[in-house]
Amino acid sequence: MSFQTFSLHQLGWRPGFAQHLTLEDFEAGYPARVVGVHRNGLSVLSSRGVATVVLSHNLESAVTVGDWVLLEMDAARVLRMIERHSLIARIAAGTGQGTQTIAANLDTLFVVTSCNDDFSLSRLERYLSVAFESGVEPVIVLTKSDLCADVDGYIDAARTIAADVAIVAIDATSTVSVGQLARWLEHGQTVAFVGSSGVGKSTLANTLAGDDTQTTGGIREDDARGRHTTTSREMFALPSGAWVIDTPGMRELRVGAVETGMNTVFDDIAAFAARCRFGDCSHEGNAGCAVEQAIAEGQLDARRLVNYRKLLRESTHASNTLKERHDRNRQFGKLSRDVQRAQREKKGRDY
Ligand SMILES: Nc1nc2c(ncn2[C@@H]2O[C@H](COP(=O)(O)OP(=O)(O)OP(=O)(O)O)[C@@H](O)[C@H]2O)c(=O)[nH]1
Numbered sequence: 001m002s003f004q005t006f007s008l009h010q011l012g013w014r015p016g017f018a019q020h021l022t023l024e025d026f027e028a029g030y031p032a033r034v035v036g037v038h039r040n041g042l043s044v045l046s047s048r049g050v051a052t053v054v055l056s057h058n059l060e061s062a063v064t065v066g067d068w069v070l071l072e073m074d075a076a077r078v079l080r081m082i083e084r085h086s087l088i089a090r091i092a093a094g095t096g097q098g099t100q101t102i103a104a105n106l107d108t109l110f111v112v113t114s115c116n117d118d119f120s121l122s123r124l125e126r127y128l129s130v131a132f133e134s135g136v137e138p139v140i141v142l143t144k145s146d147l148c149a150d151v152d153g154y155i156d157a158a159r160t161i162a163a164d165v166a167i168v169a170i171d172a173t174s175t176v177s178v179g180q181l182a183r184w185l186e187h188g189q190t191v192a193f194v195g196s197s198g199v200g201k202s203t204l205a206n207t208l209a210g211d212d213t214q215t216t217g218g219i220r221e222d223d224a225r226g227r228h229t230t231t232s233r234e235m236f237a238l239p240s241g242a243w244v245i246d247t248p249g250m251r252e253l254r255v256g257a258v259e260t261g262m263n264t265v266f267d268d269i270a271a272f273a274a275r276c277r278f279g280d281c282s283h284e285g286n287a288g289c290a291v292e293q294a295i296a297e298g299q300l301d302a303r304r305l306v307n308y309r310k311l312l313r314e315s316t317h318a319s320n321t322l323k324e325r326h327d328r329n330r331q332f333g334k335l336s337r338d339v340q341r342a343q344r345e346k347k348g349r350d351y
């Protein structure tokens, strides 16, 4: 059991969260931040320290790392979730319910790639779409700058697809160099890293953590039944006071439904498309297509349109999958209600 306590400010509380809470809520409970989700419940941090709390069935699939919950004053129980300001989610694998929540209340998503063969504009566009869709500010981090002779070339290339996104080149192994990320790592800020394997996400997190042992994960605590359990902490603090969310879902982030995010990333294509002759132009050999004309005139990179189409296909597929599941669940719900009603009516007749 840890007796370290945390202020709301330290935990990343935003004044906006309180707008969704009533006076009754504050009398019944107090806010806590979810730092781990496991079978017995949640690991949370609050003004009362570290705790493991149980979660009712109806919240089980919804609550995720980074979430804020309202805990009951005198019981280790979640009363309700507190509305998030951002959420990274993806389509759940298998046939379960719709989306799987991965990380909540992130302020910044560090999109990590290296100044070498890993660098791919299409992959950056993919991650940026996820960030914008989720309401999280992306920052492009180019690692291994120390091993590269033309760092500016990589920065310039990244800028061609992300004019308004911060781009920082670093040596992830150097404390001085990673200091360039300080403004996104202030007290109470919450961040996560995405990028391919080997680009330096762990190295960067370790360098930022310094000798701090909190990155190593395991914390011992009492679970709801008073037993000692070791749970992996999926959200940990850096010495700067910022929080890092590092979960398996975050590491293998895939594209869900990101059409809204794509509108920001591909705003140039949207602007050209507005000038196509036909409103339903597919930008594939249609007469009067302004997008294809832009490519022919060298104003738009052909690669970018290809990636746009690919992401849009994936996104549409994800939306359709969600809709089908939703419809199936609704039909099933209607079916069970019909059966129940028929049973009630039959019972009525039997009496
Ligand atoms: N010289 C140098 N080496 C780096 C840098 N960033 C990462 N490395 C090295 O690259 C290798 C891979 O780094 P990791 O931190 O394990 O990469 P990762 O993104 O966490 O990879 P996964 O855990 O597979 O997702 C390690 O040997 C690091 O030391 C850098 O900026 N400069």
Ligand SMILES: [Zn+2]
Residues within 6 Å of the ligand: 273, 276, 281, 282, 283, 284, 286, 288, 289, 290, 291, 292
């Ligand atoms: Zn067109």
